[in-house]
Amino acid sequence: MEKNQVVYPCDNCGKIITSQTLPLSSGTTITPVGIRGPLVAKIPVVLGEREIQIDVEAVFKLNEPFFEIKRIKKNVYLTQCKLLPRSGVIAADGTLVSGKLFIGGFVRKNIEYATADCVEKEIVSGRIAHTTIDVPFTAVTEVVYTVPPVVKVRGVQKEIDLLSSCGCNDCTGTIMGKSGCEQYLEDNITFTESPYCELEGIRIFEDDINTDPLYHKTNSKVQLYNKVVEKMVVYIRVKVLQLQQVNIPVVHRCDDDDE
16 A cells, blocks of 8 residues: 555445346237217317416525525426316307416525535635525416317206295185295206316526625635525426317228229
């Protein structure tokens, strides 16, 4: 061993627990068999698809002063995607043309940054640390329907007046009119399948500006930062669907006659 050489102990370098190569298993291809039409199916129908632009500006502070940001990994999660189907444009014939879509969620950012733990004249050394934050957002947009949703409105309550010659407090038979002891009511309630969303894709453009500068206590030439101002444009593509009953007709194929 050379003089002044430092040897670091290795308590556990890790080991392979098990490893094996799996052979290819044989199988049988099965052709799916379905019901011949015509038939009626209840399937998800695409009402519309839209890409929403959301502009977000956020200011956040890491848990310690940092020298520079090395990398930011981002993921987008939706916590709300609710369609109000009759809140948009309705045609003269009653056809639904568009509706308002309320969405909300957050951008989860994992920020890897470098610290300045040891500062010499020409050297800055530190750790690579990380902080995970959630930047919330909300937005409202208008979805133009490719296929209008099926919306069933609750009917007006109907009331039937019953004739009686004996009121609740008068059974002499001398008063004839509406019964005060009995009511006949009729309600027409039909339920609507609730539209729902699928997240199709995300595009994110951002600019992170280091602010609130401060200088290292042992070297005034080394500048650290305490806050980050983030300007972010997020494009979220969502698909709005609804379960609807669809008529599937029979498709007749005509083979060409042999010449």
